[in-house]
Amino acid sequence: MKDNHQELKKGLLPRHVQFMALAGMIGTGIFKGSSDTLNIAGPSVVFTYLFGGLILLVIMAAFGEMAIAFPNSNVQHLVNKAFGFQYSFIIGWLYWINWTIVTIVELLAAGSFLQFWLPSIPLWLLSFFCAVIIVGINLFQVKYYGELEFWFAGIKIIALIAFIILGCLLILGIIPSTIQDPFSNYTAHSGFFPHGIKGTLSALLVVMFSYGGAELIGVAVTETKDAENVLPKIIKGAVWRVIIFYIMPILIICGITPWNKVSSVDSPFVQVFSITGLPGAAHIMNFVLLTAVLSAANSGIYATSRTLFSMAQSGVALKRLAKTSSKGTPFNGILITSVFILGAVYLAYLTPSQVIGYLMTIPGFTVMMIWISICAAHLKLRPQYKSQPAFKVKWFPITTIFAMGSLSVILIGFLFNSNNVIGSSVSIATIGFLFILSFIHKKTSAKEITV
Numbered sequence: 001m002k003d004n005h006q007e008l009k010k011g012l013l014p015r016h017v018q019f020m021a022l023a024g025m026i027g028t029g030i031f032k033g034s035s036d037t038l039n040i041a042g043p044s045v046v047f048t049y050l051f052g053g054l055i056l057l058v059i060m061a062a063f064g065e066m067a068i069a070f071p072n073s074n075v076q077h078l079v080n081k082a083f084g085f086q087y088s089f090i091i092g093w094l095y096w097i098n099w100t101i102v103t104i105v106e107l108l109a110a111g112s113f114l115q116f117w118l119p120s121i122p123l124w125l126l127s128f129f130c131a132v133i134i135v136g137i138n139l140f141q142v143k144y145y146g147e148l149e150f151w152f153a154g155i156k157i158i159a160l161i162a163f164i165i166l167g168c169l170l171i172l173g174i175i176p177s178t179i180q181d182p183f184s185n186y187t188a189h190s191g192f193f194p195h196g197i198k199g200t201l202s203a204l205l206v207v208m209f210s211y212g213g214a215e216l217i218g219v220a221v222t223e224t225k226d227a228e229n230v231l232p233k234i235i236k237g238a239v240w241r242v243i244i245f246y247i248m249p250i251l252i253i254c255g256i257t258p259w260n261k262v263s264s265v266d267s268p269f270v271q272v273f274s275i276t277g278l279p280g281a282a283h284i285m286n287f288v289l290l291t292a293v294l295s296a297a298n299s300g301i302y303a304t305s306r307t308l309f310s311m312a313q314s315g316v317a318l319k320r321l322a323k324t325s326s327k328g329t330p331f332n333g334i335l336i337t338s339v340f341i342l343g344a345v346y347l348a349y350l351t352p353s354q355v356i357g358y359l360m361t362i363p364g365f366t367v368m369m370i371w372i373s374i375c376a377a378h379l380k381l382r383p384q385y386k387s388q389p390a391f392k393v394k395w396f397p398i399t400t401i402f403a404m405g406s407l408s409v410i411l412i413g414f415l416f417n418s419n420n421v422i423g424s425s426v427s428i429a430t431i432g433f434l435f436i437l438s439f440i441h442k443k444t445s446a447k448e449i450t451v
Contacts, residue, residue, distance in 0.1 A: 030160075030210060030246055034253065034269075037210075038262050041203040042194035043186050043254040049246045052207040058403035059371050061393045062378035068389035069381070075374060076310040082377035085315070089438040090431065091373050092311040096304050097430065098366035100337060103300030104344045106293040107131050113290040116283075127345045130294060135338045138301045139329060145302055152295035159288040160245050163269060167252030170272075189258050205414055208407075209364040210246075301341075305333035316441070365427040368411040375404035 037045045066078050073081070076095070080088035111127030118126065137148055169175040171183070186192055193200060253259075253268045262268050269288075273281035309330040312321035321332050378393070378400050393399055415424045 030249065034250060035262050037203045037206050038250070038253065038259045038268070040195070040206065041199045042190070042192070042259045043251075044193040044200045045203050045207070046247045046250050048200050048203045048207045049250065052204060052211060053246070055208070055403050055406050056211050058393065058399050059374055061391075062400055062403075063374050065389055065392050066378060066381055068391055069385045069387075074306070074310055075370065076307060076314065076316075078377045078381065079373050080314050082380040083373075086435075086438040087373075088314060089311075089316045089441060090434045091370065092307060092314070092316050093434050093437075094366045094369055094430070096307045096311075096337075098363045098370075099300045099303040099307070100340055100344075102363050103297050103304065103337075103341055106297040106300065107134070107341065107345055109293040110290060110297060113286055113293065116286045124346050128342065130297065131338070131342055131345055134294065134297050134301055135334065135341075137298065138305065138334055139331065145298065149295060149298055149302075152291055152298065155288065155291045156295065157245070159269075159285075160249060163272065164244075164248050164252060167249070167256060167272060171252065171255045183255065185255055185258050189260050194259070205364070205410055205417070208410055209367060301334060301337060304337040305330045308333035308336065362423060362427055362430070365411070365414060365423070368407055368414065372404055372407045372411065375400050375407070379404075 037048065041048055063075065063078075067073060070078065070081065076088060076092045079091050107127045107130050108123070110130040111123045111125075114126040114130070115121065115123060138145055166175070195202070249269070253262065253272060256272050257268070262271065270282065270285045273285055308317055308321045309324075311317035312319055312333075321330065321336070323332055324330050379397055382396065415428075417424075
């Protein structure tokens with residue numbers, strides 16, 4: 001019988017996990033990153049988002065199938081089961097590095113959004129304040145994290161629905177505006193494919209990074225009540241979420257504002273809300289953006305601490321990280337992650353902004369590696385099921401191979417992109433360093449996990 005202080009408490013309700021899946025896909029990637037994808041592909045980027053959504057559907061479905069076939073297993077457990085200790089070591093630590101960097105950047109962003117209202121307070125102090133609140137929430141029972149994320153996601157969803165409704169009313173002329181013939185904006189500026197098919201495909205890299213975070217349900221599954229029934233429902237709705245919360249807003253932005261006039265400085269959503277003349281539009285969007293980055297930071301603390309817990313169980317990290325508090329939370333994991341994050345919040349403020357930009361290329365690389373690993377594990381583990389799960393990926397193995405191949409092409413494109421030279425070098429060096437560490441660790445204290 002396991003020690004009660006080495007188990008995570010199953011405190012996440014179905015509505016928590018459903019909204020976590022939504023929150024993972026709705027963040028700065030759509031609120032801010034949509035300006036980048038529009039500049040790369042123009043209106044045709046809607047096809048990029050749809051194609052990326054289909055790949056994501058296969059990834060989530062593959063994970064959901066494996067999670068049901070091997071209960072209480074998260075991504076790191078499944079990779080370990082499929083490919084053994086060393087690959088699991090690399091993927092686990094990559095994922096921890098990924099979310100640690102994301103959390104640092106999101107907390108800095110939260111501080112900058114708060115400066116909109118509190119310009120006289122230093123950025124580092126506001127970011128520190130946000131970090132203390134988010135870490136504090138995660139120290140309580142996991143249901144409190146789930147509840148906070150539920151409301152964070154709710155705010156973002158309401159904001160997007162309001163944006164879609166207001167945008168449609170503007171395009172249809174129901175709300176008076178200075179926009180003339182909005183439908184012409186889709187084709188009047190070098191056409192619907194202004195940069196050709198190449199531009200549409202080039203945006204795929206940024207689009208897939210925007211979807212990063214959706215795999216968080218793979219971390220949350222071990223703390224979810226009735227996971228076997230909850231996961232299939234979430235996965236089946238993935239494409240609809242992409243259509244509603246990504247494609248619809250992009251179409252509205254392109255209709256209201258010519259794609260080549262979308263500023264990369266401000267969020268396209270702020271620009272559209274400003275056109276409506278809605279009182280306090282800037283304050284409303286600043287609040288929504290603040291919510292989005294706090295949500296990402298909240299998820300980051302959760303993901304890093306649970307990843308450390310999982311790796312400790314696998315023998316990939318120190319065993320003391322597998323101990324939990326009386327509330328069923330991995331206290332040591334949260335503490336170690338917090339030390340790195342709180343220190344880096346101040347250090348990152350002192351470094352040039354370019355350094356943070358370079359660091360942010362690492363999460364993009366890591367997300368691709370995680371998703372490719374999920375596909376590879378699915379191909380490896382499907383023949384090993386003791387009993388066939390009720391939920392299965394259709395047209396296996398073609399769909400899984402297609403997703404894995406597409407992700408591999410995107411990853412190669414990232415590595416050989418001249419704009420990512422430093423990020424690619426750091427990512428490859430990190431892989432090499434972890435590979436060496438895995439050999440050293442395996443010889444000393446590594447133990448295979450038995451699930």
